[in-house]
Amino acid sequence: MLTDIFGNDVSLETTAAVESWNKMQLGFLAHAAITPTHLMDVIEREPQFAAAQALKGLFYLMLGRKELRQTSVEANAAAQAAMKQAMPTARERAFVDALGMWLSGNPRAARDRIEEVLVFAPMDSLAMKISQAISFILGDANTMRGSIENVIDTYDAQHAGRGYLLGCYAFALEETGEYRRAEKTGREGMLLAPDDAWGLHAVAHVYEMTANSKGGLDWLSSRESAWEHCNNFRYHVWWHKALMHLDEGQIDVVMDLYDNEIRKDKTDDYRDISNATSLLSRLELEGVDVGNRWEELADLSENRTEDGCLIFADLHYMLALVGGDREDAVKTMMSRMHKDAKMCKSDIQKAMAEPGIAAATGLEAFGESDYKTAFVNLSQARRNMQDAGGSHAQRDVFERLTIDAGIRSGFLNEAEAILNERKAKRNGAEDTYASVRFEMIAAGRGDGNLSLQMPAE
Numbered sequence: 001m002l003t004d005i006f007g008n009d010v011s012l013e014t015t016a017a018v019e020s021w022n023k024m025q026l027g028f029l030a031h032a033a034i035t036p037t038h039l040m041d042v043i044e045r046e047p048q049f050a051a052a053q054a055l056k057g058l059f060y061l062m063l064g065r066k067e068l069r070q071t072s073v074e075a076n077a078a079a080q081a082a083m084k085q086a087m088p089t090a091r092e093r094a095f096v097d098a099l100g101m102w103l104s105g106n107p108r109a110a111r112d113r114i115e116e117v118l119v120f121a122p123m124d125s126l127a128m129k130i131s132q133a134i135s136f137i138l139g140d141a142n143t144m145r146g147s148i149e150n151v152i153d154t155y156d157a158q159h160a161g162r163g164y165l166l167g168c169y170a171f172a173l174e175e176t177g178e179y180r181r182a183e184k185t186g187r188e189g190m191l192l193a194p195d196d197a198w199g200l201h202a203v204a205h206v207y208e209m210t211a212n213s214k215g216g217l218d219w220l221s222s223r224e225s226a227w228e229h230c231n232n233f234r235y236h237v238w239w240h241k242a243l244m245h246l247d248e249g250q251i252d253v254v255m256d257l258y259d260n261e262i263r264k265d266k267t268d269d270y271r272d273i274s275n276a277t278s279l280l281s282r283l284e285l286e287g288v289d290v291g292n293r294w295e296e297l298a299d300l301s302e303n304r305t306e307d308g309c310l311i312f313a314d315l316h317y318m319l320a321l322v323g324g325d326r327e328d329a330v331k332t333m334m335s336r337m338h339k340d341a342k343m344c345k346s347d348i349q350k351a352m353a354e355p356g357i358a359a360a361t362g363l364e365a366f367g368e369s370d371y372k373t374a375f376v377n378l379s380q381a382r383r384n385m386q387d388a389g390g391s392h393a394q395r396d397v398f399e400r401l402t403i404d405a406g407i408r409s410g411f412l413n414e415a416e417a418i419l420n421e422r423k424a425k426r427n428g429a430e431d432t433y434a435s436v437r438f439e440m441i442a443a444g445r446g447d448g449n450l451s452l453q454m455p456a457e
């Protein structure tokens, strides 16, 4: 039997197909734009290889788009048919099972099925990365970290996936608050896998969470080669850089990055929309006039109100609709979310119910300048916001909106408590956002001679 680059037996019949499969795996680990090309090459060469069909289905589900679900359903059918024609290995069967579980509305079960592979094939970097990707979507940082810690000792220095594994470990460490180890691990991983945009970005997250924007800019500058080969993940890395410039008060640079990198492609991919909407929201909270930039995002988001694939995506579409004053679309989105939340069967529907409904209600109220309602609902959502998925840095936009809603509606003590929790999560580091809000709260209470300067609405 042939083996792949990580030493796994593969039921492919030709070395040419294995070569493409290896390129696909390394591409997926590096978030490379060329990954689907390699995958399609495997499928064209050996359509009976069920794992490739399953991967195709999983990749489409990761895009979080309702209209692509059918493609995943078809990939699942192709994978099932392929399994009857050939003799898949146990790990290949697990990939197919995982696709079926996710299609049934249970990404958590799918992730757990992939974790079973890592018990008997701990050096399978593909299974490792799929597990990380699904846990990220679920906002499950503890499982991300545990998954890596279960296998890391089996990776020796020669393992082709070791650098990427360290990149994933760096991110999981950062998301669980171990910033120093995260940075060290991420830097070590980059030496082994210089194209690992995820590991590079894990270190950027450390700088973000330790309020060290200068260090972050230093880290990202002149390392563009690590992310320019990426799929739209490269826009996310630019977004991180923009956050650091924002913290430095360099608004012109932020706008330039927004127009020329972050929104270079005007897609409605939810990851791209989330980068854009959360940056515009942050800018507006600082009183910056973002011009007509909401219009384009709102136009695209109006077509996504029936999606319901991921609460993380829906909340960012909601930001765009609120930002662009699309009242009808906001109502449509709210009504659909309520329907999903009421069903409350799948992992996704449960997240719609909690924290989704309260978060969306808060965002809608914020858009209507009803800051009291916004604060009450966003505070309620905040308790389970991790279940919306994504990273601390991404969810921070909701944290900022909550705090600002609290300050604007006079809940100064409550807003200050959230600011303090936010600061504690950053090991006591205070970014510019926090410093300004602490000053606003002091001014609001009449402490000292500070005047209460509210950001422009």
Ligand SMILES: [Fe+2]
Binding pocket: 201, 205, 236, 240, 391, 393
């Ligand atoms: Fe990130």
